[in-house]
Amino acid sequence: MNGKHVDQIKKEIWQEYLERTPASLKHTQAAKNFMPGGDTRSIAFYTPYPFFAVEGKGSCLYDADGNKYIDFVNNMTSLVHGHAHPYVMDAIRKQTKKGITHGVPVEAQYKLAELICKRVPSVESLRFCNTGSEATMFCMRVARAFTGKEGFLKMDGGYHGGHDFVQINTTPDLATEDLPKAQATKGVPACTQTDVFLAPFNDLNTVERILKDKAEKIAAIIMEPMLGAGGGVPPQEGYLQGMRELADRYNVLLIFDEVISFRVHEGGLQAMADVKPDLTAFGKIIGGGFPIGAFGGRKDIMEMFDPNKPDSITHSGTFSGNAVTMAAGYANLEIYHQKDVDRINTLGKRLTEGFDGAFAKTGIQGGTRGIGSLAGIAFTDKVLKDSKDVVLSMIPYMELMQYLHLEMLNRGIFFLHRGMFTVSTPMTEIEIDKAIKVFEASLELLKPLAVKIQNQ
Ligand SMILES: Cc1ncc(COP(=O)(O)O)c(C=O)c1O
Numbered sequence: 001m002n003g004k005h006v007d008q009i010k011k012e013i014w015q016e017y018l019e020r021t022p023a024s025l026k027h028t029q030a031a032k033n034f035m036p037g038g039d040t041r042s043i044a045f046y047t048p049y050p051f052f053a054v055e056g057k058g059s060c061l062y063d064a065d066g067n068k069y070i071d072f073v074n075n076m077t078s079l080v081h082g083h084a085h086p087y088v089m090d091a092i093r094k095q096t097k098k099g100i101t102h103g104v105p106v107e108a109q110y111k112l113a114e115l116i117c118k119r120v121p122s123v124e125s126l127r128f129c130n131t132g133s134e135a136t137m138f139c140m141r142v143a144r145a146f147t148g149k150e151g152f153l154k155m156d157g158g159y160h161g162g163h164d165f166v167q168i169n170t171t172p173d174l175a176t177e178d179l180p181k182a183q184a185t186k187g188v189p190a191c192t193q194t195d196v197f198l199a200p201f202n203d204l205n206t207v208e209r210i211l212k213d214k215a216e217k218i219a220a221i222i223m224e225p226m227l228g229a230g231g232g233v234p235p236q237e238g239y240l241q242g243m244r245e246l247a248d249r250y251n252v253l254l255i256f257d258e259v260i261s262f263r264v265h266e267g268g269l270q271a272m273a274d275v276k277p278d279l280t281a282f283g284k285i286i287g288g289g290f291p292i293g294a295f296g297g298r299k300d301i302m303e304m305f306d307p308n309k310p311d312s313i314t315h316s317g318t319f320s321g322n323a324v325t326m327a328a329g330y331a332n333l334e335i336y337h338q339k340d341v342d343r344i345n346t347l348g349k350r351l352t353e354g355f356d357g358a359f360a361k362t363g364i365q366g367g368t369r370g371i372g373s374l375a376g377i378a379f380t381d382k383v384l385k386d387s388k389d390v391v392l393s394m395i396p397y398m399e400l401m402q403y404l405h406l407e408m409l410n411r412g413i414f415f416l417h418r419g420m421f422t423v424s425t426p427m428t429e430i431e432i433d434k435a436i437k438v439f440e441a442s443l444e445l446l447k448p449l450a451v452k453i454q455n456q
Pocket residue numbers: 076130131132133134136159160161162224228229257258259260283284292293
């Protein structure tokens with residue numbers, strides 16, 4: 001353990017970040033003239049300011065000062081093949097020569113739909129939109145139309161995008177010991193709260209309790225099969241099967257948001273767990289790096305969008321199904337088969353085991369969680385079963401996580417500042433072992449801060 005004072009360690013990390021990234025600071029200052037805080041995407045912001053990227057290549061990102069980072073963010077898990085994969089880029093180039101979006105259907109739409117339907121047994125029919133947020137929104141809309149009910153059961157702390165009816169308890173209710181209370185995000189109308197019921201993740205009893213009482217109001221349960229955005233929490237044994245049974249017993253639909261978790265198996269986490277939801281929302285990796293969303297599921301439900309039918313549900317979107325996104329998405333999935341999934345899942349395991357080893361070696365209390373190529377770190381060795389556990393484990397350690405993030409950036413490793421790491425296919429054991437080494441060295445440097453917090 002080094003003998004430096006905590007404030008001195010923090011100061012040196014901060015100073016080094018500033019010294020390494022003057023061009024990013026200049027960009028930030030210029031951006032602040034035209035964008036609030038110089039930012040356009042909350043999740044990508046961190047203090048003192050994020051580095052500005054100029055190039056992404058394979059597993060690496062290069063910033064405006066020429067610094068190189070191994071990228072474990074991968075645009076919030078979406079770049080499963082890292083940056084500018086030659087096969088995907090080639091498909092994009094070929095398509096852009098023939099136009100980008102045409103205002104009429106193109107073959108590539110049903111080709112990508114076919115590929116996804118063939119991989120995901122619960123998805124018989126599917127439509128494209130432009131974001132994961134739209135995908136969850138249309139899953140919910142069709143669930144209302146199909147069931148004639150308006151309410152939803154959502155996981156406390158679950159994230160499903162930016163639209164109003166899921167911007168309820170995106171951070172969990174920390175105050176209540178009983179049923180979580182609905183709390184809309186700032187700016188979201190309070191009326192959204194009345195029809196959203198909340199249960200902690202991994203808690204079948206609470207779901208049953210709510211359904212017993214409110215099932216006649218609830219169109220569907222909407223949930224990620226793992227809490228991806230909500231902290232990388234895997235489902236406990238039997239939980240997803242239990243949710244399927246409860247949905248059937250109480251006559252509500254089951255919607256899986258696989259915007260993140262689709263990457264952990266060729267057929268999504270639902271295939272890994274062998275559970276069939278009624279509807280699924282997709283996004284991120286199915287667009288080959290371009291903005292995309294898709295929603296699909298049971299044919300009898302999805303038929304409500306069939307424009308040949310009277311009173312069908314309208315779903316448009318100027319860029320929905322555009323030819324470039326379709327080409328990029330198809331190429332991306334064409335080279336992402338189960339063997340590729342297995343390889344990066346194994347690398348994910350190596351990463352989490354390495355991080356656990358680093359916690360043990362440095363004597364800092366902590367642990368990792370996640371599934372396959374998705375991993376999260378927390379400064380606790382307890383099993384985190386829901387979003388409340390995750391947030392409560394994070395609160396005392398915000399400063400430690402912040403400095404760990406900056407120190408690892410200083411050493412060339414980029415991860416999501418809440419402690420999430422995503423493995424991509426261009427990575428090998430070399431990148432994983434480098435991340436583990438840097439993690440261990442950074443933890444060692446920050447040990448005085450960790451000890452200070454743990455003794456408080
Ligand atoms: C689980 C989950 N659902 C939905 C979304 C929304 O997707 P998008 O950002 O493409 O709107 C996200 C985004 O991170 C997500 O993590």
